[in-house]
Amino acid sequence: MWTLSTSTGAGYHHGDLRAALLDSALALLNTEGPGELSLRAVARHAGVSANAPYRHYRDKEALLAALATRGFTELGERLAAVGPGDGPDAELIAMARTAVDYALDHPGVYRLMFGQACSTHPDAIAASDAAIAIVAERIAAIAEAERREPLRIGLWALVHGLSTLLLDERLGTPTRAEADALVETVVRTLLGAGPGLSAPGRWGAP
């Protein structure tokens, strides 16, 4: 009758409930949507009582926000790891694909990250801004000054929109490769160059 906890927890005191709760929430999020996730279920999954989470998070929203924050951080790391590609367009496309892939890999957390509850939480906003900043840097090295801001906002919006549509299966149920190809085609088209065509006059900054 000891803990049936998923995470390594011993006896009365768990060890690292704070992190274990995040893991439990993550596991449950990939099963059901963020709206259906109950704090009590997270506690059960972690093998603790319904009230234990309150020692580590002020309320349910705080736990979810922490998870979203972790999500933004991880997304940022993935984006930072994207190497320069074959020309600026390729680099932007690679980053877009990376972000969409992240959404497809973590549907629950992704929806959480862009849900209303977490958009309000300062930590999540900060982590989100950090992720955007990475994209902004790359763009700054590529685009002319007056195009940077709209490009940053536009790509962010585009990627988020594509992720949402794909997660909701509003674009069919493509395989990962098909989804990636779709992202590439869409981004390339919107960047002004048709598929297979290069976009003259927009290659490289100073």
Added chain:
Amino acid sequence: MWTLSTSTGAGYHHGDLRAALLDSALALLNTEGPGELSLRAVARHAGVSANAPYRHYRDKEALLAALATRGFTELGERLAAVGPGDGPDAELIAMARTAVDYALDHPGVYRLMFGQACSTHPDAIAASDAAIAIVAERIAAIAEAERREPLRIGLWALVHGLSTLLLDERLGTPTRAEADALVETVVRTLLGAGPGLSAPGRWGAP
């Protein structure tokens, strides 16, 4: 002690509860987010008991889906009313602005429309497809064949992303005019033409 209903309801039988519930839900949605909206609160606002809604909607999700469906229909009407502008880019931009304006006008319903719960409901999906079809028609009249599909998906994603970012105040708190200008700039930039620059070679289909 008769009905304190907001809508025109008489005595025991309400008259048109089905529609009144939608109106009540709409009113409450503009106060609080879709996640916080309770079916009981909708019933209270309509001046009926907590169970009355179940005579008209199978469950809470069905009511919300009906509201989302109405939203997509109205959005479609607004999009259909957008006149041809000064060239194809201007027309696409006008439609993008129309859609974003709709989101800013109805934050609650908009979040509902793109929430997970309603993306699953067939009625909402149909209404959403109808709205997209309107955009697709316009695009078909403007763009070359192989650009149509990516353009349609890309614009839809872009507009949805921009709406989300604006609703979550992730792009500051612009006035309506500023938001419209932002949308114009972003869309124009992503369509390949810098602000004020025309995009040679992409004007007009046959």
Added chain:
DNA sequence: GCATCGATGTGTACGATGTCCACATTGAAG
């Protein structure tokens, strides 16, 4: 070694919610 104390987890409790069931009320059809 042992008492102590702050941190952490448990149990109980309360109000709110979604939804089920049985019953009440009604306008319209016979």
Added chain:
DNA sequence: CTTCAATGTGGACATCGTACACATCGATGC
């Protein structure tokens, strides 16, 4: 005027988020 199907009510139940008081434990001082 009776009857009936549609519609609304009331009560009940499980679940949820969360507050309160209490239990348990590991480190700290002696």
